[in-house]
Amino acid sequence: MDDAPAPDPARPPLPPAPGADRYRSLDFADTAATLPAEQSYDLLATPATAMHWLAAHDLIAPDVRLYEVCAQRLRTLRTHVRALLAARADGTVPPEESLRAVNEALTAVPTAPLLTWGESRGPGRVRAHPTDRAVNHALATLASDTADLLTGSDADILAVCGSAPCDRFLLRTHGRRHWCSTRCGDRVRAARAYARRTATRP
Template sequence: MDDTLATDTAQTALPPAPGADQYRSLDFADTVATLPAGQSYDLLATPGSAMHWLAAHDLTTPDVQLYEVCAQRMRALRAHVRALFAARVDSTTPPEDSLRAVNEALTAVPTAPLLAWDGAQGLRRIQAHPTDRAVNHALATLAADAADLLTGPDAGILAACGSAPCDRFLMRTHGRRHWCSTRCGDRARAARAYARRSVASD
């Protein structure tokens, strides 16, 4: 995907769903979506677009270069997070491989700041973020965020968008809201109105 296509993809993307400002893992899960008329988008489709998403969410710095293997790892974890979210929404047993993948991401990096020494500053605690492990740290942060969401007080308001074919997730923060965006809500209301008119004309 070239820069122009990546820009077009970002412009096609729906705005962040309710709750994405609280949980980066929710926004991460929603980086791929199905749209009407056979359309879709993937904000992690290339190393460049994946890097842009990570930097925009303060998960790394823009100067870190991502490779396709890194973008693939991000897409793989996203699929597992989505599977866990779907299981929570549907009240089904979560897939074992998805639990394992999230736990592997959680334990891939040290969580506690390390103890370091240098002549100028003496002993101090540092969070090790070597460039070659930047993606590990980002994935660990997203996995921890997903685990917090799935086990915390907001788990009960995690929902799937109710406007087919959209397959994004949202937090149902405003009463009975069932849609991830105004666009999806408008489409669902239009479909209901059309169905009512069709029944009335029969």
């Protein structure tokens, strides 16, 4: 009997890709990925895992409850964000519907913190919004972050992991190498070493 703990559906089997610490939209795109040996994961597959991811990235309060319709909206936006990132990495034109979806998320709610004035603390800025619009604000924030990534200087180093079939996004940090993790890099190097060995056999 195998007593190993079951994998946590809210945690990916790989560490965050390079750049995910700077852009939540990059980590958002990587909440679903295809991995070797016909493996895959989806951190937004259920309302519970979606809530965990959003809370971990300070996009909703931990006590906000999500429903399947909310998780579906997140997965839909993720599909469009991935399409935009892929187009930028490949140098192609993205689908018009993906541009429209991100722009709709951007303009659905105000993303700027509102000005408040407390009797004891004086003026301040808060992201005040009704709980029932928490997902709208999370989507708007992710859409804004996507736009920042795609229009900033880091867009030039945006790439898809070069260790097929992995399809995670990353920001290249070491010249031409573009692997999302040490594991993917090791797999590429092992494949190249094997190819060299077999090529030199009589």
